[in-house]
Amino acid sequence: MDEKSYIVITGATSDMGIALSKQLLPVYNLILLDINESTLVNTISMLKNINNTCNIMYMAIDFNDISAVGKTFQDFLKKYNILNISGLVHIAGIAPVLPLKSTEIEDWYKIFNINLLSAVEIIKVLIKKQYKYNMKSVVFLSSIYAHFGGKAQIMYTVSKAAIEAFVMGASVELAPIRVNTIAPGLVKTNSMSVYGDNYAEQFESKHLLGGGSAENIADILYFLLSEKASWITGQTYIVDGGLSVNALNL
Numbered sequence: 001m002d003e004k005s006y007i008v009i010t011g012a013t014s015d016m017g018i019a020l021s022k023q024l025l026p027v028y029n030l031i032l033l034d035i036n037e038s039t040l041v042n043t044i045s046m047l048k049n050i051n052n053t054c055n056i057m058y059m060a061i062d063f064n065d066i067s068a069v070g071k072t073f074q075d076f077l078k079k080y081n082i083l084n085i086s087g088l089v090h091i092a093g094i095a096p097v098l099p100l101k102s103t104e105i106e107d108w109y110k111i112f113n114i115n116l117l118s119a120v121e122i123i124k125v126l127i128k129k130q131y132k133y134n135m136k137s138v139v140f141l142s143s144i145y146a147h148f149g150g151k152a153q154i155m156y157t158v159s160k161a162a163i164e165a166f167v168m169g170a171s172v173e174l175a176p177i178r179v180n181t182i183a184p185g186l187v188k189t190n191s192m193s194v195y196g197d198n199y200a201e202q203f204e205s206k207h208l209l210g211g212g213s214a215e216n217i218a219d220i221l222y223f224l225l226s227e228k229a230s231w232i233t234g235q236t237y238i239v240d241g242g243l244s245v246n247a248l249n250l
């Protein structure tokens with residue numbers, strides 16, 4: 001019998017999702033969630049080429065369809081008779097660039113659905129009595145934008161700050177399940193290309209240690225999932241290559 005537990009990863013086909021999956025492969029089974037089925041299938045075939053001994057399941061799901069998320073996830077677990085889930089990492093997120101005056105209420109609903117509420121619905125399944133016993137750790141992706149304002153980033157800032165508040169509240173309610181989040185500075189992922197080289201270079205230059213990599217983020221996510229972090233809950237870790245301590249050096 002396979003005794004490895006499962007880790008659920010949302011935003012699993014992102015650079016951070018892939019970097020984390022690569023680290024987890026030897027130790028855990030994986031349930032990968034993301035919006036696009038063919039990208040999930042390609043990601044799994046790449047991961048299987050690296051390590052074929054781990055069981056990798058996937059589910060394509062649009063987190064903006066929030067009322068369906070909990071039921072769809074629970075039906076998936078029932079269908080494949082999966083009970084032994086020990087962790088959730090919520091990487092899925094969007095960062096629309098919109099000044100306040102241009103935001104519509106649907107934009108606010110959407111960013112909250114994807115960045116926070118989809119994970120809330122998944123957690124509500126994982127704390128049902130048949131799963132709760134195995135659950136150990138939940139880790140969210142916040143952002144340094146939860147701590148500093150940025151032009152046309154108000155929805156992103158608010159959604160990530162909400163994650164950090166949720167983590168505090170949930171850690172109290174869910175103990176001994178540990179709930180933590182990390183708040184990265186610039187991580188050089190595919191999604192950053194939309195901002196253009198200029199923005200990325202300028203922003204990166206403010207980081208004492210330069211911009212981060214998806215692997216840097218996977219390292220701390222892995223740590224927070226693991227037993228090495230067994231006495232840590234309710235926390236936000238700023239992982240920003242020295243961006244925030246350098247804020248006054250203009």
Ligand SMILES: NC(=O)c1ccc[n+]([C@@H]2O[C@H](COP(=O)([O-])OP(=O)(O)OC[C@H]3O[C@@H](n4cnc5c(N)ncnc54)[C@H](O)[C@@H]3O)[C@@H](O)[C@H]2O)c1
Nearest residue numbers: 011014035062063064091092093141143184186187189191
């Ligand atoms: N890149 C950075 O500099 C940086 C910094 C701080 C925090 N973050 C956070 O890290 C996470 C990953 O960021 P990234 O830069 O790799 O971005 P990304 O756009 O590459 O990844 C986001 C992931 O979310 C998934 N997703 C988007 N909409 C979805 C939906 N409706 N339903 C289901 N899944 C959906 C995408 O498919 C993708 O896999 C995000 O939460 C982001 O806010 C990124």
